[in-house]
Amino acid sequence: MVSQSPPEGRTQTPTRSATIKANYLVIYNTLSAVLWAVVLTRVAASAARDGFDKVYENVGETVKWTQTLAAMEIVHALLGIVRTPLTTTLTQVASRLNIVWPVLGFFPTDIRQSPAYTTMVLAWSVTEVIRYSYYARNLQGEPPAWLAGLRYNTFFILYPIGIASEMWEIYGALPDIAATSAGALGWWTALIEKAALLIVYPPGSYVMYTHMMSQRRKMMRGKKVRRN
Template sequence: MAPSKKAAAPKPASSPIKTAYLILYNVISAFFWGVVLEKTVFRLLNGGGPVALFYDVFEQTKWTQTAAAMEILHSLFGVVRAPLFTTVMQVASRFLLVWGVLFIYPDLAKETPTYSSMLIAWSVTEVIRYSYFALSLSGFTPRILTWLRYNTFFVLYPIGILSECSIIYLAAVGPAAHETEYPWTQLPYILYGILVIYVPGAYILYTHMMAQRRKVMRSLKTKNEKATQ
């Protein structure tokens, strides 16, 4: 007789304190990314160009994105079930842009339109993502928000990735190429290497989201079918 399979252990109940903390974290994050989105759209519609946009939103974008380092800790210590590797990849690429490129070479943001497209892609993605998580943890997830969370990345991810890559490339061939003191003279090669890493990195993130989408949309479809029976 084949040995019986061990019954799967039930998932431990989520701590109310942990749930409350995560709801608060996601609400605050959605709010601040919403402010970035509102300021970006307002500036684009009312003129002023990339220079005015940079001065309007860079500081807030920088610190709002820096706060996302908490997500690495959340994954590392099991506060959420997000995979650590993909979380680190997502946060690290953003850190590279705000601290490793634009903080050092702010004129890039003032001279290229892809800074605007990057901000739009980032802020729309994060407003949807954080709102989705906050409402899910609260026990209420509108279907339209679920659809947005697992479908808008088809458009927003390529916009964001291409915008990020363009800024890194412009840094490599522009100001970084004119550095004269070691080790700064090595910076262009580092930036080129990062661009190469973007290719498999983008593939991993994209396929991860597609896998998540299939799982969630399948579940949503099943619920819809049961509701109509």
């Protein structure tokens, strides 16, 4: 479920390039927070109004393209625009793109109507509204304590929900992927998805959790230093 570290600390006399980078990141993070807020609102409204089985039909395209925008974070990490570890960024972005494109997008299956799709997107969207809002605010000054608290505590609940929902979606799609009319493509895709469940998700989840725990410890140490 991408964990982005704040950019380099601001100096008192920022260079022109640093100012441009900071302004770009404020725009990117603000736009992303707004898009995920739209997703969150639409998913919650759709589930309440039409039920879980209609959420993908009503919101699936919006979710797909909103998540695809996050591929820019791989570029940010590669170019050093942010200090996020590339491995952490790839783990989360790739796992989500795998869900919204091949698993849900290319192979029509019943998992589109599964409650797990709704819980997955709700976990994603709440996480991302908080995360992107935190980074946008951090670039303009110290974020409020309540926002920092949400950023570094909600993952305890949201990550397990998101990860478990992703794995359920992949598992539920395997029979339909293997039986697709694409023949060999379906078989190889199903094999790759099985490998993702067995090989990628356990260590990937560990990477995400340890990264967030490390970030949380740094934040808590910073609070103690400021108090003293």
